Amino acid sequence: MPRRVPPVLLLAVAPVAAAVVCAALAPQLAPYDPTRGDLSARLQPPAWTAAGSARHLLGTDQLGRDILSRIIFGARVSLLVGVVSSLIGGTIGLTLGMLGGYFRGRADSVVAKLIDVQLAFPFLLFAITVIAVLGPSLPNLLIILALSGWVTYARVVRGQTLSLRETEFIQAARGLGCPAWWILLRHVLPNVLSYALVIMTTEIGRLIVLESTLSFLGLGVPPPTPSWGLALADGKEYLINGWWLATFPGLAIMIVVLCMNVLGDGARDLLEPRLRGRGRG
Amino acid sequence: MREFLIQKLGHTLIVVFCVLTLVFVVLHATGDPVMMMLPSNASREEIDALTRSLGLDRPLIVQYGHFLARVARGDFGVSLQHQQPAMGLVVERLPASMLLAGSALALALAVALPLGIFAAARRGTALDHLAVGLAALGQSAPIFWTGLMLMLLGAVILKILPTSGYGTWRHLVLPALTLASYPMAAMARLVRSGMLEVLDADYVRTARAKGLPERGVVLKHTLKNAAMPIVTVVGLQFGLLLGGAIVCEMIFAWPGVGRLMIFAIYNRDFPLVEAAVFVMAMVFVLGNLLVDLCYAWLDPRIKLQA
Numbered sequence: 001m002p003r004r005v006p007p008v009l010l011l012a013v014a015p016v017a018a019a020v021v022c023a024a025l026a027p028q029l030a031p032y033d034p035t036r037g038d039l040s041a042r043l044q045p046p047a048w049t050a051a052g053s054a055r056h057l058l059g060t061d062q063l064g065r066d067i068l069s070r071i072i073f074g075a076r077v078s079l080l081v082g083v084v085s086s087l088i089g090g091t092i093g094l095t096l097g098m099l100g101g102y103f104r105g106r107a108d109s110v111v112a113k114l115i116d117v118q119l120a121f122p123f124l125l126f127a128i129t130v131i132a133v134l135g136p137s138l139p140n141l142l143i144i145l146a147l148s149g150w151v152t153y154a155r156v157v158r159g160q161t162l163s164l165r166e167t168e169f170i171q172a173a174r175g176l177g178c179p180a181w182w183i184l185l186r187h188v189l190p191n192v193l194s195y196a197l198v199i200m201t202t203e204i205g206r207l208i209v210l211e212s213t214l215s216f217l218g219l220g221v222p223p224p225t226p227s228w229g230l231a232l233a234d235g236k237e238y239l240i241n242g243w244w245l246a247t248f249p250g251l252a253i254m255i256v257v258l259c260m261n262v263l264g265d266g267a268r269d270l271l272e273p274r275l276r277g278r279g280r281g
Numbered sequence: 282m283r284e285f286l287i288q289k290l291g292h293t294l295i296v297v298f299c300v301l302t303l304v305f306v307v308l309h310a311t312g313d314p315v316m317m318m319l320p321s322n323a324s325r326e327e328i329d330a331l332t333r334s335l336g337l338d339r340p341l342i343v344q345y346g347h348f349l350a351r352v353a354r355g356d357f358g359v360s361l362q363h364q365q366p367a368m369g370l371v372v373e374r375l376p377a378s379m380l381l382a383g384s385a386l387a388l389a390l391a392v393a394l395p396l397g398i399f400a401a402a403r404r405g406t407a408l409d410h411l412a413v414g415l416a417a418l419g420q421s422a423p424i425f426w427t428g429l430m431l432m433l434l435g436a437v438i439l440k441i442l443p444t445s446g447y448g449t450w451r452h453l454v455l456p457a458l459t460l461a462s463y464p465m466a467a468m469a470r471l472v473r474s475g476m477l478e479v480l481d482a483d484y485v486r487t488a489r490a491k492g493l494p495e496r497g498v499v500l501k502h503t504l505k506n507a508a509m510p511i512v513t514v515v516g517l518q519f520g521l522l523l524g525g526a527i528v529c530e531m532i533f534a535w536p537g538v539g540r541l542m543i544f545a546i547y548n549r550d551f552p553l554v555e556a557a558v559f560v561m562a563m564v565f566v567l568g569n570l571l572v573d574l575c576y577a578w579l580d581p582r583i584k585l586q587a
Contacts, residue, residue, distance in 0.1 A: 117299050124524030125565075126303070129558050132546040133307050209423045213528060216425045217543060229423075236429055236532065239444075240437055247433075250426030258421035 012262040015255050022075040030069035034226040037063035043242045059244040061234055067244060071252050073226040078253070081141060081211040081221075082204040088146035089203065093153025094196050098184055100154070101161025111158065115151050123148045124213070131219045141220055145210060149203050153196055160192045198268045205260030212253055228253050289573050293566050300562040304555055305348050357559070358552035362545070367556035371538055375560065377447060378537035382526050384453060385460035390515070393465045397472025401480060402499050412469060419466025424525045428459035428532040445534035456533040460525050464518040468511065475507040482506070508579055516572030523565055 022029060037060075044053060044060040058067040100111030127144045134140045164170060165188075173183050214220035215229025223230055228249045235246025332338055339347075351357070357367040400412035419427075435442040435455050446452045479485060480503055488502045489495075527539030534540070542557035544550075 117296070123520070124527065125558055125561055128527070128542070128546065129304065129307050129554070132554060205421070209421075212423050213425060213524075216423075217528065217531060218547070229425075232423075232426060232429065236425075239429060239433055243433055243437070246426070246429045250423065250429065253426065254418075254422045257423075258417060261417065261421055 006266065008262060009266040012259040012266070015259045016263065019075045019079060019252075019256050022072045023079045026073045026076055030066075030072040032066035032069040034065060034069040034073040035224045037061075037065045039064050043238065043245075045242075046244050058248050059242075061231070061245050062238055062242065067231075067248055070226040070231055071228070071249055074228040074231060074249065074252070075256075077138075077221055077225060077227040078208045078211060078256070081138075081145060082208040085142050085145035085207050086149055086200050086203040088142065089149030090153050090196050090200050092146065093150035094157050094189075094192070096150070097154040097157030098161050098188055098192065101158040102165055102180065102184055102188060104162075108158070111154060115154055118151050124210075127210075127214060128217070128219060131214065136214075136219050136222050138221055138225075141211065141214065144214075145207050148210065149207065152199050152203065156195050156199060157192045160195055161188055164188055164191055198264065201267045202261060202264035205257040205264065208253065208257055208260070285577055286574075289570055293570050296566050297563065300559065300566075301349065301352060302345075304558055305345055352559070357556035360545070360550055360553040362548045362550045362553065367552040368560075370553060371541065371556045371560045374536060374538045374541050377535060378526055378530070378539060379564075380453070381456055381460060381529065381535055381537060382522050384457040385526075385529075386464065386515070386518075386522060388457055388461040389465040389468055389518075392461070393468035393472055394511075397469045398476055398499065398504065400469070400473045401476035402495070404477065409473075412473070416466040416469045416473075419462050420470070422462070424459060424463055425528050425532055427462045428455070428529060431455050431459055432532070445532075447534075447536050452533075456529050456535050459532070460522065460529045463525060464515075464522060467518060467521075468515070472507065472511055475509075475511060476503055479503045479506045509576070512572060512575050512579060516569060519568040519572070520565055523561055 042060060042064040043062055044064075046059045058071070060066055061070070096111050096114070100108040127148065130144055131140060170183060170187055173187055178186075211220055212227070212229030212232065215227045216233045218233065220229055221227045231249035232246050232253075235242070235249065238245045355368050359365065360367045360370055363370055396412050396416075400409045403409050432444050432455060436444040442454055443452055444455075476499075480499075485498060485502055488498045493502075526537065527543065529535065530537040530540040531543055538557055538561060542554060542561070545553035545557060
């Protein structure tokens with residue numbers, strides 16, 4: 001039965017779609033090379049200000065690099081990190097949650113302990129410690145961020161699997177002699193997947209913020225890769241004579257994350273009406 | 282109550298142990314700490330001397346035992362950069378971090394509680410929508426961007442507050458506001474939804490039917506019962522507050538533990554990193570313990586279950 005899609009969801013789709021297009025077609029869309037600076041055009045304000053020029057719509061940074069181009073290319077890192085690390089985290093969480101919930105007993109208590117330990121430790125602290133030793137790089141960042149997210153999936157999926165295994169169709173499958181892996185893949189997975197997808201929508205936004213935070217601290221994507229967090233870190237030094245350096249990349253992060261959160265809430269309401277109202281403002 | 286306390290303390294000890302093991306494994310199993318501590322052009326003799334003096338030539342399990350014994354004495358070694366005991370340096374910076382986190386938490390509660398209660402009591406009005414919108418916005422902005430924008434507003438445009446530094450209350454305003462922004466938004470959302478849930482409860486309808494004034498219903502009957510999820514949120518925010526404090530201290534040059542730790546990482550000062558991570562983890566664990574005790578105080582049923 002088709003449900004009416006709330007207008008706020010349609011409104012939230014546009015910026016996310018724009019970010020995806022930017023990430024996919026960055027070389028075609030960006031007016032300049034994001035890593036090449038023009039030293040004769042350093043710290044130019046945005047086009048609509050008195051001193052701005054139409055050549056750089058959102059101005060330039062301290063090395064004369066076009067801010068708009070850097071934001072367009074920055075979408076690549078942010079979305080890549082958000083999507084890939086939530087996929088890895090989701091896979092880990094989904095697998096552990098299903099195994100724990102289905103087999104119960106010792107497997108379950110191991111999963112529960114793992115969840116407890118992870119929740120008992122502030123994640124940013126863990127990320128900083130690990131990156132301090134391994135050094136900042138894109139693959140390290142992806143692994144660290146994936147590890148931050150699996151707990152949410154595991155908890156929800158485990159709970160769902162626990163109640164699913166008592167349902168009649170699973171009992172019937174077991175009675176017919178289906179092996180456990182078959183039941184998990186064919187009967188449990190399709191029933192818990194929508195929960196995982198709903199979590200993923202909100203996780204991507206959270207991971208984008210986390211990536212930019214680590215990049216801001218100099219522990220994320222190494223320069224000169226254009227990343228929204230790095231752009232903000234640069235902008236911090238030029239707040240007084242270049243407010244646009246920090247303002248626009250931050251706006252990009254905020255708008256995309258806000259829209260991802262709205263989409264996450266919407267997806268939860270549409271896919272899982274039972275969860276409606278939980279944790280929702 | 283005693284059993285509950287013992288159980289929680291046991292849990293705390295296990296977590297502390299896990300944190301210590303993690304710190305040990307990360308620093309010892311992922312590479313040679315000696316190579317990390319010495320400059321890249323160190324001679325063979327220097328490397329051997331440091332390896333022996335740190336006891337790194339012994340088996341890993343012996344090293345782990347020594348590590349735990351040292352930690353039990355609060356000895357994390359000497360900071361390579363400052364040439365002072367690492368623990369002392371961290372403890373010295375702790376009050377500044379606590380001041381920042383404490384004021385941010387107080388500020389967040391002072392705004393979020395009335396805002397959430399008000400929005401729930403006036404559900405569906407323009408004010409409710411405004412509160413929900415503001416909260417969604419506050420939860421989406423990365424903390425360092427909020428900080429930079431507040432700095433731009435308070436210090437560059439209005440020129441009424443200092444951009445960085447430490448000492449007077451004026452220095453505290455911008456960092457505390459920045460750090461409070463996220464927990465404020467998260468708490469306001471959850472206070473609102475917690476209140477909404479309870480406002481539909483039977484006993485609230487009874488209270489209304491008895492003719493109690495709406496203010497009494499909201500403040501006396503609803504708030505007390507909505508307090509549990511609120512305490513949970515405060516507890517969950519604790520970790521975020523700690524992480525946020527690191528970022529906040531970096532933006533506003535606030536001389537706290539977080540800033541010390543980040544600079545220690547930049548300088549590969551591993552004893553200092555170890556001590557700072559340990560102290561922050563302890564603060565986090567103790568904060569969670571406090572939240573658990575608040576639960577027991579708010580909901581007497583928990584004591585029986587323990």
